[in-house]
Amino acid sequence: MxxxxxxxxxxxxxxxxxxxxxxxxxxxxxxxxxxxxxxxxxxxxxxxxxxxxxxxxxxxxxxxxxxxxxxxxxxxxxxxxxxxxxxxxxxxxxxxxxxxxxxxxxxxxxxxxxxxxxxxxxxxxxxxxxLPLPTFLGALGAPGMTAWAGLKRIAEPIKQGEVAFVSGAAGAVGLVAGQLLKHKYGCKVIGSAGSNEKVRGMQRCWH
Incomplete structure (x- = not known):
């Protein structure tokens, strides 16, 4: 058929x-x-x-x-x-x-x-x-892998308490990078985004 x-x-x-x-x-x-x-x-x-x-x-x-x-x-x-x-x-x-x-x-x-x-x-x-299926396209997909690789292979060594800046922090990669920096590495994270709405979304995600 x-x-x-x-x-x-x-x-x-x-x-x-x-x-x-x-x-x-x-x-x-x-x-x-x-x-x-x-x-x-x-x-x-x-x-x-x-x-x-x-x-x-x-x-x-x-x-x-x-x-x-x-x-x-x-x-x-x-x-x-x-x-x-x-x-x-x-x-x-x-x-x-x-x-x-x-x-x-x-x-x-x-x-x-x-x-x-x-x-x-x-x-x-x-x-x-x-886990919700879309997670495998986001945090466990290419955006998450890009964030992880950038920190693990390029930015390390990263020390606890350091200040980290994430550009484009409200995007798919930036959101994951900010969470890793805050919760895995113990950094103080500062991010930039293109609008107040994006900044609020970034803050909700990182908390």
Missing amino acids: ALQVTSVLWKAHVEDRAVAADDFQVATNSIDPQAMGPSDILVELLYLSVDPYMRGMMRDSKGYYRQPFTPGEPLSSRGLARVLRAGPDVGSGFEEGDVLSGMLPWSSHAVLNRRAQAALQLVDSRLLGK
Whole structure:
């Protein structure tokens, strides 16, 4: 039985103006699970993360560190998906019911080959149900890892009682960095943000 799929497509590259709603297109098609290859997996999208790096992928830029989005194809970003079906020769070890994180197309459902599976990681089943799923895209995802790596690999040694300044402290990375500096390292943390509303949100999070 065919599965109805809804996708968000990228219409055309946008160079020197703000991205608008008209630059996206919602499209529907269908997937026949019976036509999957033996090494494919069928996934259901759960959550997507909209991140700053995506703006560079909306340009026709050859020098960007990620490939541009392809006009007429679904956008992609970090997300969470659940495996609905796995072929008999799936080499990744993913099984039906697994929750995966990584780069995913903006489609309600997708059939992913081995190359696409290589960009995905299994979410630890011991943590499922104990934490909200979006946590695995935030504090336990790329923003949290970026904050941790910046402190652990670049800023250390950090001494308890030192004063630490976080620029862009109301963003996804800055919020995690501020909490680590305060609660793990014992620092006095000062942060900057672009509006009073963001500052209040930052203060609530850090407390």
